Amino acid sequence: MCGIAGIFAYSPVNQSLYDALTVLQHRGQDAAGIVTEKDGDFFLRKSNGLVKDVFRTRHMTRLAGNMGIAHVRYPTAGTSSSAESQPFYVNSPYGIVLAHNGNLTNAHGLSKSLYQSDLRHTNTTSDSEVLLNVFAHELQVQGKLQPNEEDIFAAVTGVHNRCRGAYAVVAMISSHGMVAFRDCFGIRPIVYGERKNQEGKTEYMFASESVALDALGFKRVRELDPGEAMYVDNKGILHSKVCAKFASLRPCIFEHVYFARPDSIIDGISVYKARLRMGETLADKILKLRPEHEIDVVMPIPDTSRTSALQLANRLGVKYREGFIKNRYIGRTFIMPGQQLRKKSVKQKLNPIGLEFKGKNVLLVDDSIVRGTTCQEIIQMARDAGAKKVFFASAAPAVRYPNVYGIDMPSASELIAHGKTEKEIEEVIGCDWLVYQDLEDLISCVQVDGNTAQEFDCSVFNGKYITGDVDEAYFAQLELNRADGNKKKKLDASYDGMMAIHNDNSTE
Ligand SMILES: O=P(O)(O)OC[C@H]1O[C@H](OP(=O)(O)OP(=O)(O)O)[C@H](O)[C@@H]1O
Numbered sequence: 001m002c003g004i005a006g007i008f009a010y011s012p013v014n015q016s017l018y019d020a021l022t023v024l025q026h027r028g029q030d031a032a033g034i035v036t037e038k039d040g041d042f043f044l045r046k047s048n049g050l051v052k053d054v055f056r057t058r059h060m061t062r063l064a065g066n067m068g069i070a071h072v073r074y075p076t077a078g079t080s081s082s083a084e085s086q087p088f089y090v091n092s093p094y095g096i097v098l099a100h101n102g103n104l105t106n107a108h109g110l111s112k113s114l115y116q117s118d119l120r121h122t123n124t125t126s127d128s129e130v131l132l133n134v135f136a137h138e139l140q141v142q143g144k145l146q147p148n149e150e151d152i153f154a155a156v157t158g159v160h161n162r163c164r165g166a167y168a169v170v171a172m173i174s175s176h177g178m179v180a181f182r183d184c185f186g187i188r189p190i191v192y193g194e195r196k197n198q199e200g201k202t203e204y205m206f207a208s209e210s211v212a213l214d215a216l217g218f219k220r221v222r223e224l225d226p227g228e229a230m231y232v233d234n235k236g237i238l239h240s241k242v243c244a245k246f247a248s249l250r251p252c253i254f255e256h257v258y259f260a261r262p263d264s265i266i267d268g269i270s271v272y273k274a275r276l277r278m279g280e281t282l283a284d285k286i287l288k289l290r291p292e293h294e295i296d297v298v299m300p301i302p303d304t305s306r307t308s309a310l311q312l313a314n315r316l317g318v319k320y321r322e323g324f325i326k327n328r329y330i331g332r333t334f335i336m337p338g339q340q341l342r343k344k345s346v347k348q349k350l351n352p353i354g355l356e357f358k359g360k361n362v363l364l365v366d367d368s369i370v371r372g373t374t375c376q377e378i379i380q381m382a383r384d385a386g387a388k389k390v391f392f393a394s395a396a397p398a399v400r401y402p403n404v405y406g407i408d409m410p411s412a413s414e415l416i417a418h419g420k421t422e423k424e425i426e427e428v429i430g431c432d433w434l435v436y437q438d439l440e441d442l443i444s445c446v447q448v449d450g451n452t453a454q455e456f457d458c459s460v461f462n463g464k465y466i467t468g469d470v471d472e473a474y475f476a477q478l479e480l481n482r483a484d485g486n487k488k489k490k491l492d493a494s495y496d497g498m499m500a501i502h503n504d505n506s507t508e
């Protein structure tokens with residue numbers, strides 16, 4: 001679940017893009033990059049690492065120009081080589097750079113057709129480089145020296161015709177303008193906003209989440225519609241068009257469960273309020289199943305479950321306590337690469353306050369259970385801290401199926417709930433009882449008045465893949481390429497020598 005941002009302004013955008021990335025850091029911790037454009041030239045800095053580590057003052061001062069795009073990466077395809085960090089660049093036609101959140105499900109076939117039919121070479125295993133080249137080819141075939149908005153929209157139509165899967169994109173065409181587009185199901189979020197500069201001119205921003213617009217003083221206007229493209233030309237005029245014959249909004253429900261920040265609005269819905277409702281429906285289920293629940297205290301597993309846990313405790317009429325303190329210098333563990341690192345980080349990240357546990361029946365609440373890394377550690381910690389009984393509640397239903405749309409959950413066998421009943425999961429994670437949110441309840445928490453989406457991608461919960469192109473062969477290939485044990489082998493195959501485009505790697 002990467003984070004993307006793009007700003008079209010009338011003064012330098014380097015610092016604003018940096019600030020936007022820090023606000024979107026929770027969406028990707030592996031790599032970061034910014035490209036700016038000035039007088040037809042691009043300036044790029046990207047590398048592996050957190051935003052604060054990738055950009056030094058020397059890099060920032062060289063990112064010149066009033067228009068730019070930026071990316072924080074959480075890999076779901078290819079490798080974690082720095083050559084696959086984003087944005088990507090292609091020189092023909094015009095010079096184009098692109099940043100992508102999502103995952104293409106037909107990248108392999110596309111990369112073949114790019115080579116065999118379009119005579120284009122991609123140098124990495126990234127699906128985002130494939131996406132960029134498809135867009136570039138579709139723009140090239142318009143055959144214009146000076147493309148206008150209709151040419152850009154025709155190119156995006158070409159992308160929709162060829163690409164399958166999830167993509168929210170910001171791109172820049174050198175000397176021409178900035179483009180943003182969203183796949184035909186709107187699986188990944190992308191929102192746009194406007195602000196006026198001192199001379200009253202309108203500046204534009206695109207971002208994965210509205211919280212990035214808030215931080216930079218842009219007013220959220222709306223999400224891009226599924227299949228829609230927006231183009232800000234070099235005169236600062238915004239054009240937009242739905243570039244797909246078939247488009248229907250089915251955003252990923254997991255954004256509301258875990259990925260997005262609670263202070264974001266997605267498809268018209270406050271993530272914070274959706275999470276409060278998740279706490280209420282979960283409390284109702286507990287009261288129905290276990291009216292004599294014996295819970296003395298409700299505790300969140302920081303950070304994401306805080307909102308739901310608070311409301312769950314209110315509804316149950318039970319005390320809410322912070323039993324685990326989070327080390328604020330450790331990032332999100334679920335999006336870390338590799339199980340060993342994730343496991344070690346949970347221990348470093350959360351520490352119990354003993355007196356909150358001693359002799360009590362504790363209900364631990366998390367937003368979701370995926371690999372089970374967090375809950376297994378935490379339940380043991382609660383017992384070690386003296387809890388009498390440990391119950392566990394998940395604000396999301398059981399995650400039983402891989403994700404193919406931008407969350408790195410490639411292998412069913414890595415998911416703790418795959419092929420298990422709730423009773424079996426309870427035994428494996430070691431709690432006294434376990435309760436999951438029902439899928440209908442989760443949907444009802446998000447499907448409320450004001451939401452422009454009425455249906456959702458719930459594939460990790462129900463195994464229904466809305467793009468209709470995901471089969472057993474695809475999963476087998478995905479497992480081979482991306483299951484934890486196989487990722488390292490790919491990196492070892494000397495990916496560090498992979499050619500990247502010119503990048504600001506200066507040390508002074
Ligand atoms: O079952 P698992 O594989 O452990 O995955 C689920 C856990 O991972 C996430 O936390 P994370 O530490 O990534 O982020 P957070 O601090 O935002 O809660 C999520 O909030 C759950 O706690």
Ligand SMILES: NC(=O)CC[C@H](N)C(=O)O
Nearest residue numbers: 001002075076077101102
């Ligand atoms: N999480 C994402 O959106 C990943 C984007 C892209 N598939 C990559 O791996 O870089």
Ligand SMILES: [Mg+2]
Nearest residue numbers: 301302303304
């Ligand atoms: Mg968590």
